[in-house]
Each structure stands twice: as C-alpha cells, then as structure tokens.
Amino acid sequence: xxxxxxxxxxxxxxxxxxxxxxxxxxxxxxxxxxxxxxxxxxxxxxxxxxxxxxxxxxxxxxxxxxxxxxxxxxxxxxxxxxxxxxxxxxxxxxxxxxxxxxxxxxxxxxxxxxxxxxxxxxxxxxxxxxxxxxxxxxxxxxxxxxxxxxxxxxxxxxxxxxxxxxxxxxxxxxxxxxxxxxxxxxxxxxxxxxxxxxxxxxxxxxxxxxxxxxxxxxxxxxxxxxxxxxxxxxxxxxxxxxxxxxxxxxxxxxxxxxxxxxxxxxxxxxxxxxxxxxxxxxxxxxx
Amino acid sequence: xxxxxxxxxxxxxxxxxxxxxxxxxxxxxxxxxxxxxxxxxxxxxxxxxxxxxxxxxxxxxxxxxxxxxxxxxxxxxxxxxxxxxxxxxxxxxxxxxxxxxxxxxxxxxxxxxxxxx
Numbered sequence: 001x002x003x004x005x006x007x008x009x010x011x012x013x014x015x016x017x018x019x020x021x022x023x024x025x026x027x028x029x030x031x032x033x034x035x036x037x038x039x040x041x042x043x044x045x046x047x048x049x050x051x052x053x054x055x056x057x058x059x060x061x062x063x064x065x066x067x068x069x070x071x072x073x074x075x076x077x078x079x080x081x082x083x084x085x086x087x088x089x090x091x092x093x094x095x096x097x098x099x100x101x102x103x104x105x106x107x108x109x110x111x112x113x114x115x116x117x118x119x120x121x122x123x124x125x126x127x128x129x130x131x132x133x134x135x136x137x138x139x140x141x142x143x144x145x146x147x148x149x150x151x152x153x154x155x156x157x158x159x160x161x162x163x164x165x166x167x168x169x170x171x172x173x174x175x176x177x178x179x180x181x182x183x184x185x186x187x188x189x190x191x192x193x194x195x196x197x198x199x200x201x202x203x204x205x206x207x208x209x210x211x212x213x214x215x216x217x218x219x220x221x222x223x224x225x226x227x228x229x230x231x232x233x234x235x236x237x238x239x240x241x242x243x244x245x246x247x248x249x250x251x252x253x254x255x256x257x258x259x260x261x262x263x264x265x266x267x268x269x270x271x272x273x274x275x276x277x278x279x280x281x282x283x284x285x286x287x
Numbered sequence: 288x289x290x291x292x293x294x295x296x297x298x299x300x301x302x303x304x305x306x307x308x309x310x311x312x313x314x315x316x317x318x319x320x321x322x323x324x325x326x327x328x329x330x331x332x333x334x335x336x337x338x339x340x341x342x343x344x345x346x347x348x349x350x351x352x353x354x355x356x357x358x359x360x361x362x363x364x365x366x367x368x369x370x371x372x373x374x375x376x377x378x379x380x381x382x383x384x385x386x387x388x389x390x391x392x393x394x395x396x397x398x399x400x401x402x403x404x
Contacts, residue, residue: 047403097402119402123392127399135401235389239396245404 029215030258031251034160038111042162044140044225044247046115049101051223051249053112055085058101065099066090074188076105078264084110086188096120102185104256107263113253114182117245129231129238140225147176155179156225160251169218178219179226179246184257207261220254223247300339302346302363303370314378325382335371342368 040052048061062071070093076086088101102114121127127135133154137143140156141164147155155176157165167175188194214220226246231238304314314326314334326334344365351357 121402124395125399126396127401128396131397131399132401135404139404234393234396237393237396239392243402 029211030255031160031215031221033252033255038160038249038252039162040112043160043223043249044156044158044162046099046117046245046247049099049112049115051112051115051247052252055103055110058088058103058112059085062088062090062099062101066092072190074190075192075194076186076188078106078267081106083192086186094122096122102182102187104184104253105186105260108256108259111249111252111256113249113256114179114185115245115247116180119243119245121240121242126239126241129229129240132229132240132243136227140227144175147174152229152231154227154229158223158225160223160249162223165222167218167222173218175219175222175224176226178222178250179224179248181219181250182248182253183214183220183250184253184260207258207265211258214254214258219248220250222251223249300341300344301337302344303365303367304334304374305370314374317374317378317381326378331375338367338371342366 038052040050040054040057043051045051047065049058049065053061059073065071070091072089072091073085074087074089075083077083084103084106086103086105090099090101091097096119098118100116101112102116103110104113136154143154143156144166146168147153153176155174155178157167157175157178159165169175224247226244228244229240230242231240233239304317344363344367346363346365348359348361348363349357350359350361
C-alpha cells in the first residue's frame with residue numbers, strides 16, 4: 001500500500017538507513033527554527049509528552065503512561081527505505097483517555113510534531129467546565145481571544161521557544177483551527193514489516209509548487225494548542241462530558257516535511273538519472 | 288350517604304389522575320409518561336379545574352334498552368380530592384428525588400478536579 005506524503009505522519013529512524021542522506025537545505029522562506037534546534041522541554045506537552053521530543057524520549061513517556069497493551073506503535077517506510085516509527089497510540093485501561101503521538105519523518109531527526117488527546121468523562125467523574133478551563137489555563141496559560149467565541153473551542157499559541165504568542169490574521173482565520181491540521185506525518189501500520197509506503201512520487205504537486213502556499217499559511221508560523229470541550233448542563237452549570245486536545249509544532253512539521261519531500265524528490269531524480277545513464281550506455285541492438 | 292351535590296355525568300369533568308384518564312389533565316411523571324418536571328402554575332390550575340371542584344365522584348353506567356330492562360350496571364366511586372393530593376405528593380416526591388440527584392451530580396462535578404493535562 002502506498003500513501004501520499006502530505007497525508008502522512010512521523011517516526012523513529014531505525015538503524016542508520018538515512019545517515020548521510022541529504023537534509024533540508026533551509027530555504028529562506030521556511031520558518032527557521034531556534035538556533036541549535038527546538039528544546040522540547042520548553043514546548044507545550046500533553047501528559048508529559050512534549051512537542052519536539054525525539055522518538056526515544058516520547059516512547060519512554062508513553063510507556064509510563066500506557067503500560068503493556070495500552071500502547072501501540074505504528075510504522076511506515078519510504079519506497080525501498082528503512083522502516084521508521086511514524087506514530088504511537090496510547091489508551092488507558094478504562095478506554096476513556098486516548099493519546100496519539102505523531103512524529104515527523106526522516107531524513108531529518110524525527111521529532112514529535114503533533115499530539116492528539118481524546119478524553120471521555122464517565123458519569124461521576126465529569127468536572128465542571130470552569131474547573132476544566134482553570135486546569136487548561138494553569139497548563140497552557142491564558143487562551144487566545146481571537147478564536148470562535150462560545151463554541152467550546154479554545155486556542156493557545158507559542159513561538160518555538162515556548163513563549164506565548166498572539167498570532168493575528170484575517171477575520172475569517174481562526175488560530176484554533178491550526179493545531180489539528182497535520183502536515184508531514186503518517187499514521188502507519190502496526191507491523192514494522194508492513195507494506196505501507198510513504199512515497200512523494202505519488203504526490204502530483206511538486207514541492208516547489210506547493211511550498212509558497214505552505215509558507216503563506218499562517219498556521220505554519222507558530223506552535224498551537226487547541227482544546228475542544230463538549231459539555232452538558234446540570235442546573236445551568238456546564239459539565240464536561242468529553243474533550244479533545246490538539247497540539248501542533250507547525251513550523252517544525254513544515255521544516256521536516258519539506259526535508260522529507262526534498263529527500264524523496266532527490267531520490268526520484270537520482271533514479272531517473274541512473275535510468276538515463278543506463279540507457280545511454282546500452283548499445284544499440286545489432287541490426 | 289349524603290345526596291349528590293350535583294350531577295356530573297357527561298359534563299366534561301375529568302376523573303382521577305391515577306388511572307391515566309385524561310392524560311391531558313394529568314401529571315406526566317406521576318403517570319410514568321415523562322421524566323419528573325416542575326409543573327408550571329398554569330398546569331396545576333388546569334389539572335384542578337378540569338376536575339370541576341369535585342371531591343368524590345360517583346358515576347353509574349346503566350346498560351339497557353330505554354324504557355326496558357337493564358342488563359348491566361357499572362358504578363364507579365372515585366375519591367378525586369384524595370387522588371389529586373396523592374398525585375401531587377408523588378409528583379413532588381419524584382421532583383425532589385430528581386432535584387437531589389441533580390444537586391449531587393453538580394456537587395460531584397464541582398468537586399471533580401480537572402483532568403491532568
């Protein structure tokens with residue numbers, strides 16, 4: 001099975017399959033990260049899994065949160081390339097808490113670029129919306145004010161050093177829509193030797209053509225957190241039944257995604273050149 | 288037995304609540320057709336008024352040929368005032384139960400800490 005690059009997720013770089021491969025030549029337009037790279041501990045987290053963590057770091061936290069069968073690791077690989085971990089899914093024993101971790105793909109070192117958490121609050125364990133918001137504010141700070149008011153959706157934004165940011169955009173732009181717009185990640189398959197392939201050749205739009213749009217996208221300029229709260233009312237007091245939390249390190253995802261696309265397009269070009277060279281070296285058949 | 292204060296046959300007045308007669312003039316949760324709810328005052332007024340102020344209702348149904356013999360006789364005696372009191376008490380009880388449950392749910396929710404983020 002093959003899947004287009006743009007719809008994919010991230011992973012662990014197994015073995016040394018990508019060592020020595022070309023990495024992202026930083027294009028001026030692509031948001032540059034902090035000098036020396038992002039420091040995961042400064043970026044937002046969900047239950048201790050920070051954006052920017054390596055596969056090994058995230059795995060260690062996830063194993064602690066979801067021991068045993070509660071943790072599922074999913075794998076992908078490029079065409080004829082080594083297998084890498086592309087995402088992880090953790091589920092609590094009572095199945096009320098689910099956390100998915102998505103890693104950027106090689107050749108750049110893989111890092112957590114997106115997190116998705118779904119919580120179902122069973123009867124008797126449903127907090128008020130006020131308590132929940134207090135918890136969210138304690139964790140992520142004061143929410144943005146230019147998100148959809150009254151929709152139960154709240155947003156936070158940061159720079160890549162983890163400092164709060166206040167991104168502005170057109171009136172119809174909602175920063176709370178950013179965190180769950182994933183780029184450069186793949187869900188993957190539970191079997192490491194599965195046939196799932198991430199193949200840029202299948203993407204009909206060349207990177208050069210697609211890049212300006214990705215750079216113009218305001219969502220790709222910040223780290224975002226979005227919380228969606230579904231509540232019912234008890235005597236007029238909103239009580240939370242279910243909630244979704246999304247975290248996205250969008251500039252890092254874009255950089256690593258571009259690097260992945262460049263790597264795959266480079267592979268394709270090299271293959272074409274080799275085919276051409278082979279053809280040129282072939283002697284004409286005896287006539 | 289005292290004489291009838293007035294004849295109430297076929298005058299549109301409704302009988303007891305608890306046999307389900309005249310649901311339109313009844314108490315929904317008491318009749319088991321709805322969850323407990325607080326009855327608005329106008330509904331309470333209506334429920335009482337459609338009983339025409341009756342306290343005890345005696346209805347006799349005679350089946351037969353006019354001027355001839357009767358082949359059956361059905362007499363119902365209903366303590367309407369008592370039925371109304373019981374119905375309102377039950378409705379109030381159910382409402383209080385629901386209210387207490389709701390209070391407890393709210394208290395639980397207020398004491399429930401936000402999940403760990």
